Amino acid sequence: LFGEKYGEEVRVVTMGTALHGDKAGKAYSVELCGGTHVRRTGDIGLVTLVAEGAVAAGVRRIEALTGAAARAYLDEQDKRMRALAGLLKVGAADVPNRVAQLVEERKRLEKELADAKKKLAMGGGGEGGEAPxxxxxxxxxxxxxxxxxxxxxxxxxxxxxxxxxxxxxxxxxxxxxxxxxxxxxxxxxxxxxxxxxxxxxxxxxxxxxxxxxxxxxxxxxxxxxxxxxxxxxxxxxxxxxxxx
Missing domain, CATH: 3.10.310.40 (Diaminopimelate Epimerase; Chain A, domain 1)
Known part of the structure; x- marks a missing residue:
C-alpha cells in the first residue's frame, strides 16, 4: 500500500470461503492486518458503522465500533431518538417524517420572511411605499x-x-x-x-x-x-x- 511501511513479515487475515467464480474454494476476503487482533471473526461480535467516506478515487473508508463499544453506541443513539421523539411529541418511528415537515415549514417561513424584507426594503409594501x-x-x-x-x-x-x-x-x-x-x-x-x-x-x-x-x-x-x-x-x- 502506498505510503505504508511494513517489516519483513506482515500479518494477513482471511475470512470465509468463496463458493462461486474463479475464487471458488479460496478465501472470500484476504486483508493485510488492520488492527483486527482476534482469533476468529466471531470474537468481534456486534458491528455498527459510524462513518463512511472517500479517501481516493474508487476507494472508500469506513469506521465502525464493535463488541461492547458498539452496544454502548447503539444504546446512546436509542436514548437520543427517544428524547427527540418526546420533544416532537410523536412516536420514534414518526420522527423522520415530522422532522421533514418541520424543515419544509421552516423553508416556507424563511421565504415569506425574505419576501417581506424585500418589500420593506423597497419602501414598505403599503400604498405609496415605493422607493423614492x-x-x-x-x-x-x-x-x-x-x-x-x-x-x-x-x-x-x-x-x-x-x-x-x-x-x-x-x-x-x-x-x-x-x-x-x-x-x-x-x-x-x-x-x-x-x-x-x-x-x-x-x-x-x-x-x-x-x-x-x-x-x-x-x-x-x-x-x-x-x-x-x-x-x-x-x-x-x-x-x-x-x-x-
Missing part, C-alpha cells in the same frame, strides 16, 4: 440603502425596481452585520449607451473602500468593507450622473 425617485442630471435615479437583505437578492430587487422605474438608474446597497457592504447598480436598456452600470458600481465600490466590480452595461455588482459610507457611495454615483 429623484432626478440626477438627465436621468431618473432610484437609490436606497436596504436593510436585512442578502447580497444575492440585490439583483432581483434591482430588476424589479427597473421595471417600476421604466427608464433610469437603480442603486441598491446592502450592509451586513459585520459592516461590509454589497452594491448593485442597474440601468434600463434605453440608457445603456449613455450610462454603464459597471462604471457606476465601481464608483460606488470605491466610496465604500473597495475596488473593482463587474457585470454588464445594464447590471453590475461590487462590494466594500466600509458599509457606513453607503450614503456617500450613493452621492458619488449621483454626482457622476449629474456630470454626464
Amino acid at each position: 425617485v429623484k432626478t440626477a442630471g438627465a436621468f431618473q435615479l432610484m437609490a436606497r440603502v436596504v436593510d436585512g437583505i442578502n447580497p444575492k437578492d440585490l439583483k432581483g430587487l434591482a430588476d424589479d425596481a427597473k421595471t417600476k422605474l421604466g427608464t433610469g438608474v437603480v442603486v441598491l446597497i446592502s450592509v451586513a452585520d459585520d459592516g461590509k457592504a454589497a452594491i448593485v447598480t442597474a440601468v434600463t436598456k434605453d440608457l445603456t449607451e449613455k450610462v454603464n452600470a459597471v462604471d457606476l458600481v465601481r464608483i460606488g465600490s470605491e466610496a465604500l473602500g473597495g475596488r473593482g466590480g463587474g457585470g454588464r452595461p445594464d447590471m453590475a455588482q461590487a462590494g466594500g468593507p466600509e458599509g457606513a459610507k453607503a450614503e456617500a457611495a450613493i452621492s458619488a454615483i449621483e454626482a457622476h450622473l449629474v456630470g454626464l
